[in-house]
Amino acid sequence: MSRTLEAMLSKAADPLLLLGRFLLALIFLHEAVTLATGFAASAAAMSKVGVPPYVLVLTILLQLAAGLMVALGWHARLGSLSLGLFCLATAFLFHSNFAVRNELLHFEKDLAIAGGLFVLTATGAGALSLDRAFGRRQLLRYAA
Template sequence: MTPTELAEKLHARDVVLLAGRLLLSLIFVHEGLELATHFEGAQKAMAALGVGTPLLVATIALQLGAGLSVALGILARLGAIGLGLFCLMTASLFHTNFASQNELLHFEKDLAIAGGMFILALSGAGRLAVDRVLIEMMKGRAGSKSETEAAPSESHLSAAGTSLPV
């Protein structure tokens, strides 16, 4: 497919979904990298909040894994659900001192990000996603096999439009 053909097939929806995925995932990938590269400092700061090392490691894995999942469009729906739930838990566990304007702001931002993640989980990653490319490649291979050899293709969670009942 030439770049011109690709541009003709792209729709504004897919470009907006890509931009939204990248913007939503940026904070998680960045924070995951910061925690990982400054592990000892993060470990001390988290211990002061009552968070042990295993939960810190799980947080880093979730932020990097699900953040990249959303950004790249690989199992983006699952990554978005994981990060949405993470934001709800973070808001309710760490940002409930509403007497502090800063804490209230962090609480509200966590809720807003969770909302964006849940919307992404419903809408899917769109056409500009690694999942979509992999499915198209698999369809191409299946199409080149004979009828008896071709395996049925299954749509992926984040590959198409909303497949969830709404």
């Protein structure tokens, strides 16, 4: 890679991390609001697969809290790790009927989102984050 291209990418790293954090967080924040505003219907759908309503409450709280952590860059590594593990669990628990093409697609998307979240866990939120703005130490650190 040329030094010019490397320098350009280096300058773009923090804005790209911010954009990536927002895009990753968006799906979880939107889903949390959707589940909360349609709680009865969501609880009924989840009960059909054996998931009790309290797990729905925990799911909403996880998606809201960790989604905001990722978006704002406040302990983003912890938030992204939590959501990455959540995506893996969702993929294997709810989208494992590969005979149905749509289920396979959801499985693969959950794995891809988890992968992006694990990359964020390894890299951290970057300079454009609340942790960096307030000089806070992150709960999880990658020891390089």
